[in-house]
Amino acid sequence: AQKITQTQPGMFVQEKEAVTLDCTYDTSDPSYGLFWYKQPSSGEMIFLIYQGSYDQQNATEGRYSLNFQKARKSANLVISASQLGDSAMYFCAMREGPGTASKLTFGTGTRLQVTL
Amino acid sequence: EAGVAQSPRYKIIEKRQSVAFWCNPISGHATLYWYQQILGQGPKLLIQFQNNGVVDDSQLPKDRFSAERLKGVDSTLKIQPAKLEDSAVYLCASRRGLVGAGELFFGEGSRLTVL
Numbered sequence: 001a002q003k004i005t006q007t008q009p010g011m012f013v014q015e016k017e018a019v020t021l022d023c024t025y026d027t028s029d030p031s032y033g034l035f036w037y038k039q040p041s042s043g044e045m046i047f048l049i050y051q052g053s054y055d056q057q058n059a060t061e062g063r064y065s066l067n068f069q070k071a072r073k074s075a076n077l078v079i080s081a082s083q084l085g086d087s088a089m090y091f092c093a094m095r096e097g098p099g100t101a102s103k104l105t106f107g108t109g110t111r112l113q114v115t116l
Numbered sequence: 117e118a119g120v121a122q123s124p125r126y127k128i129i130e131k132r133q134s135v136a137f138w139c140n141p142i143s144g145h146a147t148l149y150w151y152q153q154i155l156g157q158g159p160k161l162l163i164q165f166q167n168n169g170v171v172d173d174s175q176l177p178k179d180r181f182s183a184e185r186l187k188g189v190d191s192t193l194k195i196q197p198a199k200l201e202d203s204a205v206y207l208c209a210s211r212r213g214l215v216g217a218g219e220l221f222f223g224e225g226s227r228l229t230v231l
Contacts, residue, residue: 037222045159103172
């Protein structure tokens with residue numbers, strides 16, 4: 001079974017609009033973390049935002065917010081006021097496992113294209 | 117603070133040849149990861165080091181891939197002999213802490229093409 005599912009291979013959004021990138025996850029571990037990374041064409045993975053499984057509030061970082069719905073096992077990324085520079089691949093990832101053995105598993109990604 | 121350094125950025129080899137990639141993590145980061153990212157897919161963990169010890173290498177094809185992290189700092193990933201399906205970007209990442217909450221910092225990757 002897929003640990004992390006991103007069902008949108010590609011998305012388009014107009015500049016200055018908001019966009020939601022979907023992510024669902026599967027784990028039986030009560031303690032886990034969810035991450036979103038951006039990968040521009042240069043190839044580097046850039047950390048955007050983190051949500052812990054016990055966090056009561058949704059994480060926010062500037063124009064990025066994470067819509068965490070624990071019962072539905074979803075962790076969607078919301079980008080507000082899209083900019084042309086937001087065009088990139090976006091990966092959802094989940095950390096699970098105890099302590100030093102914890103590892104990060106990535107989804108297949110969503111390619112976001114911001115248009116004028 | 118300098119980021120994660122990787123070299124070479126690009127490598128083209130023929131199948132059955134060997135190749136090695138080098139990674140220098142962020143100073144002080146105890147945990148180091150090697151990921152393989154095939155075109156159009158998300159990164160897949162190959163091996164995870166904690167200082168100079170291996171924590172997880174369950175997805176490393178050990179008949180052809182090897183990795184080491186001597187002295188708990190730099191790391192090398194070797195492929196010998198390479199196959200066509202090894203064409204991918206090899207990403208190195210590091211994390212400061214020993215326990216899982218912190219984010220991973222990635223290098224720019226080493227793109228391997230096997231002909």
